[in-house]
Amino acid sequence: MNNSLLKYGWVTAVLVVGALQLSQAWDGATLYFGLAALAGFAALPLKRIVPAGLAALAVMVLALTGGFFLARGASPDRDPTWVLLDTVPRLLTAARPAPATPELLVPGLLLIIGVSTGMVLSVTKRGTALFVPALGAATLYVSAALLTTGRADRSGLVALTLVVVLALGWLIIDRRGPVVPPAVLATTLAALTLLAFVLPANGFEPRKLVTPPVTNIAISNPLPQLAAWAAQGETELFRMRGPEVPVRLVTLSRYSGASWEAASRYGPLGVVDAPDLPIGGKFQDASVDLRITGLRGEWLPGVGKPQAVSLSDAMVDPDTGSLVVADGLKAGLNYTVRGVVETPADTDLAEAQVPAAATKYTALPRLPFTLAEYARQATQNARTPYEKAVALEQVVRLNRRPDAEAPVGSSYARLETFLFGAAGESGAGAGTAEQFASAYAVLARAVGLPTRVVVGFQPVPEQNGERIVRAADATAWPEVYFSGWGWVAFDPVSGNGSGPSAASKREVLNRLASTTAKPAPTSLASVPPLVQPTAVRDDRAAVPQAPKGFPYWAFTPVLVLAGLFVARTSRRVRLRAAGPVGAWHEVLDSLQLAGLQPLPSRTVPDVAGEWGEAGARLAVLVDQAAFAPEPVQHENSWRLARQVKKAVRRKASWWRKVVWAIDPRPLFRR
Template sequence: MERGGGAMRYAWVAAVLLVASVQLAQAWDGAVVYFGLAAALGFLALPLRRLVPAGLAGIGLMAVAMAGGYFAARGAVPGREPTHVLLDTVPRLLTAARPAPATPELLVPGLLLVFGVAVATVLSVAKQRTALFVPALGAAVLYVSAALLTAGRADRYGITALVLVVLLALGWLIIDRRGPVVPPAVLATVLAALTLLTIVLPANGFEPRKLVTPPVTNVAISNPLPRLAAWAAQGEAELFRMRGPEVPVRLVTLSRFSGASWEAASTYGPLGVVDPPDLPTGGKFQDASVDLTITGLDGEWLPGVGTPQSVSLSNAMVDPDTGSLVMADGLRTGLSYTVRGVLETPADTDLAEAAVPTDTRYTALPRLPFTLAEYARQATQNARTPYEKAVALEQVVRLNRRPDAEAPVGSSYARLETFLFGNPGESGAGAGTAEQFASAYAVLARAVGLPTRVVVGFQPVPDQGGERIVRAADATAWPEVYFTNWGWVAFDPVSGNGSGPSAASKREVLNRLASSTAKPTPTTPASVPPLVQPAAVNQENVAAPELRQGFPLWTLTPVLLLLALYLARTTRRVRLRAAGPVGAWNEVLDSLLLAGSRPHPSRTAPDVGRDWGAPGTELATMVDEAAFAPAPTRAEHSWQLARQVKKSVRRKASWWRKLLWAVDPRPLFRRR
C-alpha cells in the first residue's frame, strides 16, 4: 500500500466513524465531544499492531477500555464485581431519561461501543488485501444503536443514512478499486430499510426500552403541604438558586386525597421509564430548561419545572403520572443540576369549550360531606362548560377569605369546612395559607367532576436577569385542572393570577356568570344525609383520552435481514455465472463451504473435482484450461456441471446447513 493511498483510506475511515459516532451521541445530552474522542482513540490500534499481532492489539485495547469503564461506573453500583458493573450500565442507560445525562455510568456503554467499532475498523483496513466491508458494518451497528436508543428520532428523515451510504460508496469506488465483498447497492438497500424502520416504528408505538423492566423504588416521603406555614415564617431564608426562564418551580404534585390529607405517590422509577402518564400531555406546550443549585432546601423532593423530560442527575427518580422528582438519598447543599421540562400552554379559546375526562382518580373524594358537595354545586350552577366551573370556583374560594401564615395547618374535610364556613372569631375561619386555598379549590372542583390535583412549589420573584434566589417566602401551592386535549391548567384561588388562563378570559366568564356577587350558602348538615358522592360530569362535556395501538413493525427486522442476505447471495451467484468456468468453480467452492466440507488450500482443482465424480472432474479440467491454456468460454456448460456438483454436495450436508443454505453469509467473505 502506498503512503498516499493509506492516508486517504484512514481519512475515509475517520469520516465514516465521525458521522456514525455523532449520530449515536444524540442519545446523550451534550456528549458529542466524548464520542468523537472515543472514535479517535481507536486509531491507537495502528502503532500498537506494529508491536504485537492485530488480534492481540485489539483485545488489549478493549481490555484497557473496559477497565476504565469499570472504574468510571463503579460508583453507581458499589460493592459489585467488574462484570456486573459493566453489564448493569446497559439497563441503566435504557431506563434513563431521553436524551440520557452525560454521567460516567450512562456514558460507559456508548463509549465502549464506539471505541470497539473504531478499533475493529482501523485494524481491518490496515490489511492491504482486505475489502472495506468492516467500516460499513461498524457504521451500521452505530446507526442502528442510535435508532434504538432514540426510538428513531436521531435521524427522522434519513439524512445521516444517506451521508453514510455516500461515504461508503466513495470509499469502495475510489479507494478500494477491487470492490467490496457485498455490492454497494445491497448494503444501501439494507441501510435504507433500517432508516425506514427508524422513521416508521416510533409512529406505531414501538419503544425499545420496553425490553428492559425499569427498577421501581418505594419511597415513603412526608407531604410538604404543612411546611408552607413554616416556610412563610422563615421569610428570607434562601432555599435554592436558579437560572433560566421565569416559570413556576414545582416541588411535588399531590394527586390522592384521603379526606384527611393529600398524599404523594409512593412508587418512583428512573426518569426514562416508558410508561406514559395516566392522562396524556396537552396538544400545546413549550420546553423550559433551568439550572438549579440547592443552597438551603432539605428533604427528598427535587425541584423541577413542568413535566420533567430530562435531569442531569442519574439517580433522580420520578413518578410518571405527576412528574414529581425525588432523590432517595436526600438533597445536599451545593447540589447543582439542569432539568428540562414541558409546560402546557393552551390558549384561552382552547379552554372555553374544552371537555374533561371522567372516571379518573383525580375526581375521587372518599366520604365527601354534603356541605362541601352542595357548596360546589351552588357555586357552579350557572356554568355551562368545565372551564366556566373552574373559573367560578377560583373566584368563590377567594371571596371574603384572606391569606394568613399563622392560620392552623391541615387540609382535612373538617379544616376545609372551617376555612370555608367557619363563624367569625373561630380559629382558621376564612383564613389560611396556600394549603387551605388550594385544597379547598381541589375538593370543590372534584365535587363537580373536574379532575384536579394540588401542586406544592415556588413562584420566584422576577428579576432583571441572571441568577434568581428562591427564598422560603416564595413557597406556595396551587391547584391544576385537567382538560381533554389540553392537559393540566393551573389556577390561583389565592390571588386569581398565576400562570393559567389570562385575567381577561376569567373576567369575561365571571361577568357572564355574575359569580363575583352571587355567594353560595352551605346547606345545614342536619337537613340532609351526612355523606354523598359528587355527581358525574355531564356526558356531553366528556371526552376520554384516545388510546392508539400500532402494529409492532420491529418484528419484521429479522425478515429484512434475511432478505438482505438472500439478495447478497443472489448477487454473488449472478456475478459468478458471468465469470465462465472460474465462476462455476467458485460456486462449487461456495457449496463445499456451506456443507462444511471446505477443501484444504493445498489441494489442486483436479484433485478436489475427482471427489465429486465425472461432473467435478470435467469442471476442474475446464478451470485449468481457462487458467493456463485459455480456451473458448463455455459458460453455460460449466455452470450446468457446477449445479450437478452442488446438488451432490448439498445431499450430503446436514439438515440445519440445508436450512440456512440460501442466507448463510460465509460465502460473502470467501476470497475467490
C-alpha cells in the same frame, strides 16, 4: 502513503457521522462521543508491535477498565463484570435522552470505541476496506435509532449521508481484493435504515427487554410545611437559571378526605410507562439549571413535566412528574432539568371538556354534603368546565385572606372551617396556600373537574442572571385537566398566577355575575348526609335527595322530653335518700315549678308555715336534721314533703301543671 491517509480520513468521516448520530440518545454528550470515535486510532502504534488482534484487545481492555472506574460510583460494592453489565439496563431505564452521567455514558462509549477500533484496523488490511466500515456504520446507526425510537433521524438525512460517504470510499480507495458492490451496500444500508424505523414504529422498544427498577418511597406530604417556610421568610433554599416558569416540588393527586397524599412508587425518568393523562396539544420546552443551597428533603425541584434530568439517581412518578432523590438533597447539589410546560390558549379552554374516566382525579371519599352543595351553588350558571373552574377560583378567594399563622391541614373539617367558619373562629376565612389550593381542588372535584394540588415556588426577579428562591416564595396551587390541552394552573389566592389570562377570567365572571357572590352553605339541624365518591359525577349528584322511608328525625322531640323526665326522676330519687333536708329541697323544687319561689333571706320555718300543719312539722324535722348533735332519722319526712307539694301544685297555673314533670329548671337549682 496517500492511499492510507485517504483510508483513515474516510474512516474518520464515517465514525464522526455515526458517533454524532448515536450521541443524540444522550443529553449533552456530543463531545464525549466525538472523542471516543477517534479512540480506535490508538491501536495503530500497537499494531506495529503486536498482531492486530492483540492490539484491538489491548485497546478494549483499557476501555473496559476505564468504563469500570467511571461506572463503579453507582455500585461501589460489586465486582467489575457486574458493574459493566449493569450499565446497559441502567441506560435502558434512564431518561430519553439519557443524562450524560458516567455510568450512563459507559455503554455508548464502549460501543463506539469497539466499532472505531475494528474500523481503523480493518482498513490496514487489503480486501476489507469497505465491508467492515459499512458494518460499523450500520451498527452505530441502528443503535441510535433504537435508543431514540427513530427520533434521531426523522427525515433519513443521516442514513443518506452514510450511504454517500461509504460509496465515495468505495470509489476512491484502492479496491484490490474482495469488495462489496455499491448496489449490495446501498440495499443493505437501506434495509437497516428501514429496520431501524419499522421496529420502533411497530412497538419494538429495547427498554421493554429490561424491567425498570421501581422503588417504594414513603415521603410525607409537604403541604403543612408551607406555614413553616412562610415563617422562615428570607431563608435561601436554592438558586436557578432559566426561563421564568413556576418551579414544581411535588404534585399531589390522591385525596383521602383527611389529607393529600404523594405517590409512593417511583422509577427512573424515561421509563416506558406513559402518564395516565397525556400531555396537552400545546406546550413549550423549558430547561433550568438549579443549585441547592438550603432546601432539604427528598423532593427534587423541577419544571413542567420532566423529560430529562442530569442526575442519574433521580426517580420520577410518571403520572405527576414529581422527582425524588432517595438519598436526599445536599447543599451544593447542581443539576439541570428539562421539562414540558403546557401552554393552551384562552380560546382553547373556552369550550374544552374534561375526561369522563379520570376517577383518580375526581375521587372524594365521604364528601360532606355542605361542600358538595357549596360547589354546586358556585357553578350553577356555568356552561362549560372552564367556566366552572374560573367561577370556583373567584368563590374560594372571595372574602378570604392569606394568613401564614392560620392552622394547617386540608381535611374536610379544616376546609369547612376555612370556607364556612364563623367570625372569630380559629382558621375561619383565613389560611395558607394549602387551604386555598385544597378547597379549590375539592370543590372542583365535587362538580366533576379532575384536579390535583402542586407544591412549588413562583419565580422571583432575576439577579445577575440568577434567581434566588427563598422560603417565602413557597406556595401551592391547584390544576385542572382539560381534554386535549393538559393540566392548567389556577390561583385561588390572588388570581394572578400562571394559567388563563386575567382578561379571559374577567369575561367569564362578567357573564356569571351571580357566581361572584358568596354561596350560602346549607345549614342543617343534624349531621348532614355524606355524598359517596361514586355519586359525584355531575352537578345533579350534589343535590340532596329526599329522605326515603320513615322520618326517624321526628323522634327527636320525644327523646328530649324523655331525657328531661328521666333527669327529674333521678333528682327526686337522690333527694328522697337525703332525709329531711332532701325532702325540703323537693318542696323548694315544687315552689319553683309553681312560680312561688321564696326569697333566699327567708328561713325554713317561715316558708313552711305558709303550707299548713304538714309544712310546719317538716320544718321542725329539717331543723333537727341540720342542727341536732347526732343524725336523726325521720321516716315520714318525704310523706310530709309530698303533702306540701300537692298544696303548692294546686296554687300553680294550668300551663305550669302541664310542663310540671319535664320542666328543667329544678335541674339547675343548687
